[in-house]
Amino acid sequence: MNSSFKLDTHPRRPRPLMSEPPAGYFDQLPGRVMARLPQTQARETATAWRWLAQLSPTLRTGLASVAILGSFAASFWLSGSPPLAPAPMPTAVLDAVPHAELVGYLLSSGTQVENADLAVLTAARPSIANGFLHASAEELTEVLDAQPSDETMYL
Amino acid sequence: MEDHEILRKFQDPASRNLAFNQLVRKYQSKVYWHVRKMVIDHADADDLTQDVFVKVWKHLENFRQDAALFTWIYRIATNECLGFLSSKRRKFLLPLTDVGADLAAKIEADPALAGDEIELKLQRAILRLPDKQRLVFNLRYYDEMPYEQMAEITGTSVGALKASYHHAVKKVEEYVTRSMGD
Numbered sequence: 001m002n003s004s005f006k007l008d009t010h011p012r013r014p015r016p017l018m019s020e021p022p023a024g025y026f027d028q029l030p031g032r033v034m035a036r037l038p039q040t041q042a043r044e045t046a047t048a049w050r051w052l053a054q055l056s057p058t059l060r061t062g063l064a065s066v067a068i069l070g071s072f073a074a075s076f077w078l079s080g081s082p083p084l085a086p087a088p089m090p091t092a093v094l095d096a097v098p099h100a101e102l103v104g105y106l107l108s109s110g111t112q113v114e115n116a117d118l119a120v121l122t123a124a125r126p127s128i129a130n131g132f133l134h135a136s137a138e139e140l141t142e143v144l145d146a147q148p149s150d151e152t153m154y155l
Numbered sequence: 156m157e158d159h160e161i162l163r164k165f166q167d168p169a170s171r172n173l174a175f176n177q178l179v180r181k182y183q184s185k186v187y188w189h190v191r192k193m194v195i196d197h198a199d200a201d202d203l204t205q206d207v208f209v210k211v212w213k214h215l216e217n218f219r220q221d222a223a224l225f226t227w228i229y230r231i232a233t234n235e236c237l238g239f240l241s242s243k244r245r246k247f248l249l250p251l252t253d254v255g256a257d258l259a260a261k262i263e264a265d266p267a268l269a270g271d272e273i274e275l276k277l278q279r280a281i282l283r284l285p286d287k288q289r290l291v292f293n294l295r296y297y298d299e300m301p302y303e304q305m306a307e308i309t310g311t312s313v314g315a316l317k318a319s320y321h322h323a324v325k326k327v328e329e330y331v332t333r334s335m336g337d
Contacts, residue, residue: 004328004332005273005276005328005331005332005335006328007296007324007327007328010273010277012296013297014297014298015188015191015192015297016192016262016274016277016278016281016297017265017267017271017274017278018191018192018195018262018265018267019197019265019266019267020267021187021191021197021200021201022197025201026183026184026187029179029183029187029201029204029205030176030179030180030183032205033179033183033205033208033209034172034175034176034179036205036209037172037175037209037212038212038213
């Protein structure tokens, strides 16, 4: 005859007889858990957008519509061609070139430059052609006087 | 570190990770064994223990402290275990007894039980209990947890827990007695 089993008489253990987890398991577990946690940045982002979830569906739909219309308006505004800058006048470009360089270019380009060509320039700035224009002030004045008046008025 | 200290530090983003690390170190063994007793297999227990702490991390900010921290963690662990066993049953379309048999096969293969016939029969008997009743049995018999705390964890009344444990003990004793005659 079998005696009946009584739990009270069986030696009580804090847990069933089971093999222990691998050595060092509980030393590594915290690190493995920490590695699985969502990133703090993602958590903060989620928190930052939590207010959106708390809005009513109607309000959320309205907000979405406004956002879409706003993005359309912004893209339309930004896609327009930028205002055209006024084209610089040709003389303005020439004005930016130093006179000495202009004179040097004229002298080296093979073109015969005569006193008449540079008379106006030296009249405005007497020292500019000192290095290469061998003409006295009187000679230049004569050349200028000899030019037709309709040409000089445009210089 | 005391629970209130862990919770206080967890609220501060600068010390949150450190506080949570302390929490895991403090409760990992209890959670692991609570889970292991339910799922038997170490690999499953390992996965579930990690899942439990990840859930604790996600919800600790909203922990209202109307229960002890440990009770709250135990509740999460309990739900994870029951969910795991339930999904396992659904996944393989297994009836309750087959899941018990699967767990029994695992525990029989455990070298720690080799040669201890009575203990083996006891474990087989426990694994034949329905999941929730087995949970009650584990909490009371192995952890010697007060019924009031068990009630907080399981969301069941003290009276119902006492009745459940009483029936569980009877079933276990009957099974072991019967199997001793085999």
